[in-house]
Structure formats: structure tokens, C-alpha cells
Amino acid sequence: MAAPRAVLRLVPPKWNVGRRGFRDLSGVVTPERNLRKKRTLLQFLSDHFYEVEFLREYLLQRQIQKVHLDNRAYSHIESTYGPDIAGAYFVLKHGGAVINYHGLDSLLSLKELQSLSLQRCPHLDDWCLSRLYPLAGSLQELLLAGCPRISERGLACLHHLPNLRKLDISDLPAVEFPSLTQILVEEMLPNCEVIGTDWAQGLRQGPEEQPQDTAGPIPAE
Amino acid sequence: MLRRVLRPTLGRSLLIRGLSSRSGNSILDWDGNVSEIKKKIRSLIPGEPSNFLYDTKHLPPEHSDVVIVGGGVIGLSVAFWLKTLEKRRGAIRVLVVERDQTYSKASTGLSVGGIRQQFSLPQNVQLSLFAIDFLRNINEHLAVADAPPVDLQFNPSGYLLLASEEGAAVLESNVRMQRQEGAKICLMSPAQLQKKFPWINVEGVALASYGMENEGWFDPWSLLQGLRRKVQSMGVFFCQGEVTRFVTSSSRMRTSVGEEVNLKRIHEVHVKMDNSLEYQPVKCAIVINAAGAWSGQVAELAGVGKGPPGTLQGTKLPVEPRKRFVYLWHCPQGPGLETPLITDTNGVYFRREGLGKNYVGGRSPTEEEEPDPANLEVDHDFFQNKVWPHLAQRVPAFESLKVRSAWAGYYDYNTFDQNGVVGPHPLVVNMYFATGFSGHGLQHAVGVGRAVAEILLNGHFQTIDLTPFLFSRFYLEEKVLEQNII
Numbered sequence: 001m002a003a004p005r006a007v008l009r010l011v012p013p014k015w016n017v018g019r020r021g022f023r024d025l026s027g028v029v030t031p032e033r034n035l036r037k038k039r040t041l042l043q044f045l046s047d048h049f050y051e052v053e054f055l056r057e058y059l060l061q062r063q064i065q066k067v068h069l070d071n072r073a074y075s076h077i078e079s080t081y082g083p084d085i086a087g088a089y090f091v092l093k094h095g096g097a098v099i100n101y102h103g104l105d106s107l108l109s110l111k112e113l114q115s116l117s118l119q120r121c122p123h124l125d126d127w128c129l130s131r132l133y134p135l136a137g138s139l140q141e142l143l144l145a146g147c148p149r150i151s152e153r154g155l156a157c158l159h160h161l162p163n164l165r166k167l168d169i170s171d172l173p174a175v176e177f178p179s180l181t182q183i184l185v186e187e188m189l190p191n192c193e194v195i196g197t198d199w200a201q202g203l204r205q206g207p208e209e210q211p212q213d214t215a216g217p218i219p220a221e
Numbered sequence: 222m223l224r225r226v227l228r229p230t231l232g233r234s235l236l237i238r239g240l241s242s243r244s245g246n247s248i249l250d251w252d253g254n255v256s257e258i259k260k261k262i263r264s265l266i267p268g269e270p271s272n273f274l275y276d277t278k279h280l281p282p283e284h285s286d287v288v289i290v291g292g293g294v295i296g297l298s299v300a301f302w303l304k305t306l307e308k309r310r311g312a313i314r315v316l317v318v319e320r321d322q323t324y325s326k327a328s329t330g331l332s333v334g335g336i337r338q339q340f341s342l343p344q345n346v347q348l349s350l351f352a353i354d355f356l357r358n359i360n361e362h363l364a365v366a367d368a369p370p371v372d373l374q375f376n377p378s379g380y381l382l383l384a385s386e387e388g389a390a391v392l393e394s395n396v397r398m399q400r401q402e403g404a405k406i407c408l409m410s411p412a413q414l415q416k417k418f419p420w421i422n423v424e425g426v427a428l429a430s431y432g433m434e435n436e437g438w439f440d441p442w443s444l445l446q447g448l449r450r451k452v453q454s455m456g457v458f459f460c461q462g463e464v465t466r467f468v469t470s471s472s473r474m475r476t477s478v479g480e481e482v483n484l485k486r487i488h489e490v491h492v493k494m495d496n497s498l499e500y501q502p503v504k505c506a507i508v509i510n511a512a513g514a515w516s517g518q519v520a521e522l523a524g525v526g527k528g529p530p531g532t533l534q535g536t537k538l539p540v541e542p543r544k545r546f547v548y549l550w551h552c553p554q555g556p557g558l559e560t561p562l563i564t565d566t567n568g569v570y571f572r573r574e575g576l577g578k579n580y581v582g583g584r585s586p587t588e589e590e591e592p593d594p595a596n597l598e599v600d601h602d603f604f605q606n607k608v609w610p611h612l613a614q615r616v617p618a619f620e621s622l623k624v625r626s627a628w629a630g631y632y633d634y635n636t637f638d639q640n641g642v643v644g645p646h647p648l649v650v651n652m653y654f655a656t657g658f659s660g661h662g663l664q665h666a667v668g669v670g671r672a673v674a675e676i677l678l679n680g681h682f683q684t685i686d687l688t689p690f691l692f693s694r695f696y697l698e699e700k701v702l703e704q705n706i707i
């Protein structure tokens with residue numbers, strides 16, 4: 001969604017300050033009489049910007065709302081398949097599924113879930129990982145590769161999943177020290193095969209290919 | 222009895238008058254401004270002393286509906302909720318007065334950033350649940366167009382509270398209440414504890430409670446800066462200066478049983494500018510006392526506690542600075558990524574800090590050990606004698622460790638019952654408190670800010686009922702004790 005961003009750039013940030021000053025003075029005569037003409041113009045512009053800002057805020061909120069709405073759809077999983085799918089295998093990796101914290105609700109009731117693939121989910125964050133512990137009894141495979149918001153802080157919660165046998169934490173741009181993190185995760189989950197970024201892969205992928213602005217409220221697509 | 226006076230109702234009716242008096246004031250402001258202009262024009266006439274170029278940018282506005290004393294996390298949160306809940310955009314003029322923009326001594330930046338639901342009072346559990354929801358969606362609440370998102374750095378690693386045989390029953394009943402409130406806490410036996418965290422020595426532990434979700438620690442600076450940026454974008458005024466005086470008026474009133482009370486009202490706040498004798502009076506309708514560890518002093522400026530002992534007038538705000546040390550140590554053999562924030566049976570606590578086998582922790586001194594709060598120097602012997610032995614006993618790996626750094630900060634310590642003070646003062650009717658959280662104010666700030674905004678704008682608490690936290694309890698001697706002070 002480039003649209004709201006584009007609109008955002010139309011407004012130089014310094015106007016924000018000016019606008020407010022003038023707004024508050026509206027109705028009060030400013031001492032600088034000789035600036036009156038200018039003031040009226042600024043007043044006009046600031047009023048104008050007020051709308052622009054409103055629009056920006058509206059777009060921002062709508063973006064957020066959309067993700068929330070999409071996540072309601074996930075609750076159908078439960079009504080359609082019932083809470084227990086024996087030996088379920090769950091995939092949510094199709095070019096960035098919108099699943100977020102609330103969308104996880106339905107997955108968490110799948111008590112027999114053995115394998116969960118949440119690769120490249122732009123909204124999946126550390127908060128989500130901290131909620132996976134109800135799957136501790138069954139979950140053996142968890143694939144998180146390419147999730148732009150997951151950091152070592154969320155990975156630390158995976159010790160709640162002692163039955164994990166395979167964990168893919170490769171290509172997590174928000175993890176600050178990937179190799180160290182991998183070692184610590186391996187120590188924390190001694191029975192689990194941890195797939196991380198191997199050195200060769202790290203070298204092949206130039207820095208410009210790394211996703212940018214990954215922690216932003218608006219995903220890049 | 223005075224109880225009648227103590228209800229916030231009285232303050233409220235006065236408050237509404239106070240706020241609505243503003244429209245009348247604007248005429249005065251107009252006059253004031255016209256005379257200002259006249260003055261300035263005169264100063265331009267040759268022969269007159271010129272002060273036209275005198276820069277007043279650093280001065281606070283001459284009037285503000287609400288003046289918030291203290292720009293820490295609590296003051297900013299009150300500002301945020303006032304602007305969020307105001308009925309019409311720009312309806313309330315809010316000024317935050319902070320004497321130190323670097324926040325060098327403010328508790329917010331010096332805290333260890335913990336958030337938990339494991340409290341003994343339902344109100345505190347509710348405040349934490351409210352906060353965690355806010356923090357999870359922080360970039361929806363604090364979104365500012367064009368600005369990067371707030372990076373809270375939340376570590377959802379949980380709190381692990383250990384109880385001895387003596388404390389086990391209380392721990393269990395606390396957990397029951399916490400769960401009823403919606404917190405995800407589980408109880409663990411020593412055997413389960415040993416299995417889960419093999420590096421803990423469970424000797425002397427009878428029961429443990431462990432937060433599975435919504436507990437951990439975050440970067441207090443990110444929250445502070447995020448709030449600051451947001452309230453600035455919402456039109457809140459900031460000013461660097463110290464509140465040194467309140468100009469009040471008082472009126473004698475008789476309660477229905479014939480008792481005489483002296484009701485006070487603050488009309489003007491004097492803000493002393495940095496490094497100068499200059500001060501600026503700010504006319505206001507409401508004052509919020511969010512001065513943290515110094516809020517007792519700020520209350521005194523308004524005459525709170527200055528009266529015969531045993532009377533409401535003579536009842537002080539029992540909040541004072543208490544110095545707390547935090548140590549950061551390195552231990553190569555120390556526990557790993559799974560380490561939660563652990564609080565031992567004797568109050569010693571620690572948590573992991575980052576990935577490099579570093580840990581931060583400390584302990585609240587006993588009343589007898591209380592250090593002199595005059596400065597923020599660190600007592601290293603306190604770690605050697607009062608903290609380390611217990612650490613090493615609980616986690617044998619900590620027998621060899623190296624302290625890398627340490628700092629001290631002030632708890633906004635409520636000596637009466639170690640709990641927050643929220644809402645209006647019964648006698649100084651337009652001073653509202655948001656203080657006294659004694660070491661858990663960071664995590665409760667967003668909920669407290671909302672509660673204060675609610676009682677101010679609507680006359681009663683809506684989201685979380687914080688009536689037990691009203692000031693009147695100090696006079697009535699009704700303690701609202703929180704057992705889990707870390």
C-alpha cells in the first residue's frame with residue numbers, strides 16, 4: 001500500500017508545528033499585525049493540512065482495520081473443521097498470510113496440531129510466538145522462516161514447546177544476531193533440529209535484498 | 222462525618238465549573254492580548270525601551286485548562302488519554318511541565334521495565350491487563366503519521382514468583398484471583414520447577430507461579446518517547462521548568478453534619494524557568510500531580526498535609542523517594558534464553574538482559590537498610606552482602622559472576638500501603654493525583670492515565686474502578702495493601 005505513504009510525503013513535517021501554533025491562536029489577535037496577510041494564508045493552509053492529516057490518519061486506521069477483519073476469517077477454521085484435527089498439518093505461507101495475534105485464536109484450539117508453517121507472515125510477531133504454548137503437547141514442527149517481525153525475544157518463548165523436533169528460523173531480518181540466536185535456541189531446545197541462516201545463504205543474499213522497514217505498521221506490499 | 226466530603230462528587234461539580242469558566246475567560250484573554258499588542262507597538266516607537274525581540278518561546282502559555290506536573294510516563298499518559306477522550310478535537314488545552322527534559326533522575330528511564338499480572342490486588346491485575354493490551358497494539362494507539370513505529374522491545378518471557386512454605390497459601394489464592402481476572406498464570410510444584418528450569422536450586426521453595434503470557438519486560442524509553450511524540454502531535458504543550466508554587470483560594474464550607482471544612486482551589490501554577498529566577502504564572506482549571514517520587518513535595522506546595530494532625534487537612538500525601546539499586550552482571554555459565562524474571566522468596570529478583578549471558582537484578586532493602594535518598598550513588602556492598610549470596614543459593618551458576626555496571630533510581634514509594642494514589646484531593650478540589658505506584662508505575666501508567674482522564678472528564682472511573690486508590694484512604698486509615706512489591 002503505497003498510497004497513504006505518498007500522501008504523507010506531501011506534507012513537510014515542519015508544518016505540523018506551525019499549524020498547531022496558528023490553530024491555537026485562531027480567534028485571538030496575534031501581535032504581529034504586519035503579518036496578517038501571511039497569517040491568513042497560513043491559516044488557510046493549516047486548515048487544509050488539517051484535512052490532509054485527517055485523511056492520513058483515516059487511511060492508517062483503515063489499513064489496521066483491514067488486518068483485523070481478515071483475521072476474523074480465521075475463526076472459520078474452527079467452525080469448519082472442528083477444534084481437533086487429528087495430526088493436522090497447517091500451512092499459512094502463501095506470500096504473506098495476514099494472520100496476526102487474534103487470528104491465532106483458532107489455531108490454538110487445534111490440540112493435535114503437529115506441524116505449523118507460518119512462513120513469511122508479515123503480521124506474525126513476538127507476541128504471537130508467546131501464545132503458542134497451548135500447542136505444547138502436540139507441536140513437532142514449526143516453520144517461521146521469513147517472518148519480518150519475529151525477533152530473538154519471541155523465539156525465547158519457544159521453550160514452552162518441548163516436543164519440537166524441527167524449527168525453521170532462517171531469514172528473520174528482525175533478529176539482530178542470527179548465529180548467536182541460533183546457538184542459544186539450540187541450547188534451549190536440545191531435542192530440536194534448528195534450521196537457521198547458514199553462512200553461504202547469508203553471503204548470497206546481498207543487503208539490498210533484505211526486506212526493509214520490516215517493523216513498520218504498514219507492510220511493504 | 223467527613224466521608225461525605227471525601228467522595229469525588231464534590232470535586233467534580235467544582236471541576237465542571239472550573240473547565241467551563243474558560244469560555245468566559247476568552248474575553249479576558251482578548252483584552253489581555255490587545256494590551257499586549259499595544260505594549261509591543263509602543264515598544265517600537267523611537268525613544269521607548271525596546272523589548273520586542275524578547276524571545277518567549279521557552280515560556281509556557283499563560284493559561285492552560287490542565288497543567289500536568291511531571292513529564293514522566295504517568296504524566297504523559299494522562300495527557301494522552303485527556304486528548305484521546307476529549308469530546309471535540311482541541312477541546313482541552315493541556316500543558317506538561319517537566320523540570321528535566323533529560324529525565325536524568327526520573328524513575329521511568331531508570332526502571333527495569335517489567336510488566337506482570339502477578340499482583341495481590343484485583344485493581345493492579347486489571348491495570349496490567351489493560352496495559353499489556355495497549356502495549357501489544359502500541360503502534361495503533363501511538364501511531365504518528367510520518368514517524369517510525371515505536372519499537373517497544375517486549376520480551377514475553379514471563380515472571381516466575383517463588384514462595385516458601387509460609388507464603389504458599391497466599392501465592393495460591395493470589396493466582397486464583399489473577400486467573401479470575403483473566404491472567405494466564407500457572408502454578409508449579411518444586412518438582413515441575415526443577416524439570417522446567419534445571420538450573421534452579423528448589424531448596425526452600427514450596428510453590429511457584431509462572432506467567433505464561435503477557436508478562437515480561439520492555440524498553441521504558443521507547444514507551445516514554447512514543448507517548449511524548451504522540452501527545453505532541455495531539456497538540457499538548459510542553460515546557461521545561463519546575464512547578465514551585467500554586468496560587469490558591471479557599472472557601473469555608475459546612476458539611477451536612479455541621480463540620481467546617483476548608484475547600485481550596487488552585488488558580489495559578491508558577492513555573493520556574495531553568496537556571497533563572499524567572500517564573501511564569503499559568504492560569505489553569507486543573508492540576509495533575511504526576512511528579513512521581515517528588516509528588517509528596519508537589520502536594521505540599523498546595524497545602525496538602527498542612528493542618529492539625531489527625532484531620533483531613535493535616536493528612537499528607539505519603540509518597541517519597543526511595544532509592545533502589547539495580548546491578549548488571551555477566552555470568553558465562555548462567556541460565557539461557559528461557560530465563561524469566563525470577564523473584565525469590567526473599568524478594569531478590571533477576572532477569573536476563575539481552576543475549577550475552579548478562580543479567581540484571583536487585584532487591585528492595587528492608588526499612589532498616591533503606592539507603593539515604595539524597596543522591597543516586599550505588600552501594601556495591603549491598604550487592605555483595607544482601608543480593609549475591611541469595612542469587613548464588615538459588616542459581617548455583619551465579620556463584621561466579623562479574624558485576625559489570627549498576628545504577629540507582631527512585632521508587633515513587635507510598636509509605637502507607639505501597640499502592641497508587643489516583644483521583645482528586647478531597648479538599649484541594651482541582652488537584653488530581655496519579656502517583657505512588659511504588660515500583661510498578663511503569664506498567665500501570667497507561668491504565669492510570671486513562672482512569673484519571675475518565676474521572677476528570679466524566680466524574681467517575683469507567684474502564685477500571687480505582688475507587689480504592691483515592692486519597693481519602695489515608696485519612697480514613699484504610700490500607701489497600703499490595704503484597705507483591707518487588
Ligand SMILES: Cc1cc2nc3c(=O)[nH]c(=O)nc-3n(C[C@H](O)[C@H](O)[C@H](O)COP(=O)(O)OP(=O)(O)OC[C@H]3O[C@@H](n4cnc5c(N)ncnc54)[C@H](O)[C@@H]3O)c2cc1C
Pocket residue numbers: 290291292293294295296318319320321324326327328329330331332333334335336462463464465511512513514515516519545546547629630631632633655656658659660661662663664665
Ligand atoms: C530501579 C527501579 C526499577 C523499577 N522497575 C519497574 C518495573 O519493572 N516495572 C514497573 O512497572 N515499574 C518499575 N519501576 C517504577 C516505575 O519506574 C515508576 O513507578 C514510574 O516510572 C513512575 O512514573 P512517573 O511518571 O510517575 O515518574 P517519573 O518518571 O519519575 O516522572 C516524574 C517527573 O516529574 C518531574 N518533576 C518532579 N517534580 C517536579 C516539579 N515540581 N516541577 C516539574 N517537574 C517535576 C521529574 O523531573 C520527573 O521527570 C521501577 C523503578 C525503579 C527506580
